[in-house]
Amino acid sequence: MKQRVSTLLREKFGYEVVLEKPKDRSFGHFATPIAFSLAKELRKSPMIIAEELASSFDDSTVFSSVESVKGYLNFRLSENFLSEYADWALNNSAEFGKQEKKQKILLEFVSANPTGPLHIGHARGAVYGDTLYRLAKHLGYDITAEYYVNDAGNQIDLLGLSIQLFGRENILKESVEYPESYYRGEYLEALANGAVEKFGKDILTDESRQKELALWAKDGVMEIVVDTLANTNIHFDTFVNESSLYSDWDRVMTKMGDGCYEKDGKMWIASEAKGDDNDRVVVREDGRPTYLAGDIVYHNQKFERGYDHYINIWGADHHGYIPRVNAAVEYLGYDSSKLETLLSQMVSLLKDGEPYKMSKRAGNVILMSDIVDEIGSDALRFIFASKKSDTALEFDLAEFKKQDSSNPIFYIQYAHARINTILEKSDISREDILASTLKGLDENADSLLFDALLLPEVIEDAFSSRQVQKLTDYLKSLAASLHRFYYDCRIIGNEDEAKLLKLFIVVALSLKTGLGLLGIEAVDRMSKEED
Secondary structure, three states: OHHHHHHHHHHHOOOOOEEEEOOHHHHHOOOOOOHHHHHHHOOOOOHHHHHHHHHHOOOOOEEEEEEEOOOOOEEEEEEHHHHHHHHHOOOOOOHHHOOOOOEEEEOOOOOOOOOOEEHHHHHHHHHHHHHHHHHHHOOEEEEEEEEEEEEOOOHHHHHHHHHHHHHHHHHOOOOOOOOOOOOOOOHHHHHHHHHHHOOOOOHHHHHHHHHHHHHHHHHHHHHHHHHHHOOOOOOOOOEEEEHHOHHHHHHHHHHHHEEEEEOOOOEEOOHHHHOOOEEHHHHHHOOOEOOOHHHHHHHHHHOOOOEEEEEEEEEHHHHHHHHHHHHHHHOOOOOOOHEEOOOOEEEEEEOEEEEOOOOOOOOOOOOOHHHHHHOOHHHHHHHOOOOOOOOOOOEHHHHOOOOOHHHHHHHHHHHHHHHHHHHHOOOOHHHHHOOOOOOOOHHHHHHHHHHHHOOOHHHHHHHHOOOOHHHHHHHHHHHHHHHHHHOOOOOOOOHHHHHHHHHHHHHHHHHHHHHHHHHOOOOOOOOOOOO
């Protein structure tokens, strides 16, 4: 809708037009300050220019009124335009809000170490990334969701050691001394038992086979990770294993040119010259690559695949890592502005106002799967999409179990279910409802229709700004408007019952489409029935 208006105004004025939505709807649906932009060129005051421009719309079929207010142009869309747009949306529901952006994007997110189940911190980045992916797909981007499997380095060695220690203590019944750092959790039991079944009990005591054990076990951990994500309606197009990249290290090092140098028996990247705080080690004295080395090869591989844009979603603790990776991209001969790194902040979890207690079986973390089991996938997804990803998030599980308006996902789902219940109660056929006109609505109904038809620009704004919470905010607002309208206006038996029901169907379309983009399926019925 906004795009259509922008195109019309651009064609009429010959300029790009900035459209704003007035906070006070009485001023109209859209406003533009274009008169201020033209004042210098036309050598007139913005107020005079705005009045002249407003008078040029007297015969418009798109706008019912165009008014000049203190230099601003305020536009009110005609009921004919809104009605026709609503009809198009209902007749093309699968296309509602879609565009054809075409750009190729590689989106990497989650990428948790394959050493244990996903915890609640991983869940936030997972939901954020998947929601961005869904928005991009809807907008027509050719986007790929990728998981980078960190299956090389010390963490993999530690996985093998942890399984051996668990197995020796719990299967072989030996007395073991645990190091300061090791992996804990119930998942180790299944891995240890599986290892004994596949390799025999000797695998638990032979230190020389820790790497072999770890490489086998990480595939089992990845199965747990993929299942957890699938249970939250999150899926990936591609997986890339860090261990598969190092055969390309020499070629990539040559490609880095002067970006790498030797000093004190180590290999360094000259990242300080590209904006980092210091140069960084990429190969240790003993020849072992650092974590950064893997990222350099991985990002080279990414760029060689020829996408137009690259997005990484990392935990907030990786903030300092951004300039060194950007430096590597530059030394590899690529444009680092094509690489966008978004951060996902920490999560604090409460239950009935108290800090959530971590279970001993999970080790020292709160498992993503446990929270899904407790409040459901829909609630978890909504929570993690409802606040800017780079700000800390605290929420109480008890709030998302409530069956009332204090629970936003319940409130939105109830709005969608309420519409379906009302439609079932009406004696008017759906065919007759859809054939009715949306012209002649009163101010409140017109406002609800306009809000429902705003979804396409909300989708585009949420993706382009990388702020998916704009979609959750919109859905909460639309649901509140629907409930308020329902309480203020009798629907069944109203002389305009058919057109009001059609209005509700438009609202339902926006609610269902928006929830779908959050990875949540809209429900048609709920246990609470008031209608």
